[in-house]
Amino acid sequence: MQVLHFCHTGIVKQTFFTERMRPMFHADRLIAAFDGSDDSKKALQKAIDLSKTFHADLTVVHSHNAKDTRTIVDPPRPGAGATYIGGGIASVPDPLQAERISPDPMIYEDRTEEIVAEARMLMNDSQIDGDIDILEGDPADAIIEHADRISADLIVMGSRDQNRLKKLLFGSVSEKLSSKSDIPVLIVK
Numbered sequence: 001m002q003v004l005h006f007c008h009t010g011i012v013k014q015t016f017f018t019e020r021m022r023p024m025f026h027a028d029r030l031i032a033a034f035d036g037s038d039d040s041k042k043a044l045q046k047a048i049d050l051s052k053t054f055h056a057d058l059t060v061v062h063s064h065n066a067k068d069t070r071t072i073v074d075p076p077r078p079g080a081g082a083t084y085i086g087g088g089i090a091s092v093p094d095p096l097q098a099e100r101i102s103p104d105p106m107i108y109e110d111r112t113e114e115i116v117a118e119a120r121m122l123m124n125d126s127q128i129d130g131d132i133d134i135l136e137g138d139p140a141d142a143i144i145e146h147a148d149r150i151s152a153d154l155i156v157m158g159s160r161d162q163n164r165l166k167k168l169l170f171g172s173v174s175e176k177l178s179s180k181s182d183i184p185v186l187i188v189k
Contacts, residue, residue, distance in 0.1 A: 026054060026153075028153055029058075029150060029151060030057070030058050030153065031047075031058075031059050031061055031143065031152045031154070031155045031156065032047035032048075032058065032059070033155065033156070034061065035063075035115060036111060036114070036118055038158075039159055039189070041122065041158075042188050043186075043188040044123075047156040048126045050156065050186075052128065056153070058131075059150060059152070060133070061146055062112065062119070062132070062133075062134050063138075063139035063142045063143060064136050065136070065139060112134060119132055139173045139177075140176035143157075144177065148183070152183055153183070154183065155181060155186070156185075156188060157177065157188070158189075159187045159189050160172065160174070
């Protein structure tokens with residue numbers, strides 16, 4: 001609110017805030033969803049800027065959906081004493097036995113480590129400290145659950161352009177998240 005005072009030296013302009021004029025929004029803890037895409041990089045940069053503006057804690061999350069990742073399985077190896085013949089091996093491992101052995105769940109063919117390193121680099125370049133958490137499960141549900149757990153005030157995420165058929169069949173993570181979340185969601189384009 002601005003008030004003009006008239007005095008012998010002229011007009012003095014004073015600005016002050018009343019109780020009713022508090023800022024509309026304040027955040028103490030922000031979550032930025034990051035998957036390494038260009039849109040998520042823009043969203044992370046916006047979250048960094050907001051974190052600096054509000055002096056808020058920043059947590060970057062990457063949702064790792066185990067259903068969407070392919071597990072790396074070693075190819076069958078010849079057994080002890082197997083002999084090689086014309087482009088193959090004489091004794092072939094039992095394919096049913098290979099199915100019974102569960103692959104190591106820690107070996108995934110995805111970019112999780114690369115994505116976390118990229119998020120950390122963007123945060124370091126902006127000289128901001130924060131946490132990076134890896135979540136498992138459906139991205140929208142995992143982010144909402146984590147945001148509730150850490151009492152986040154705002155979720156910031158990018159909007160990935162999808163073709164219409166894929167969007168119609170599966171929906172987008174940003175749409176799911178904004179419709180399901182009780183916490184405000186800022187979608188950065």
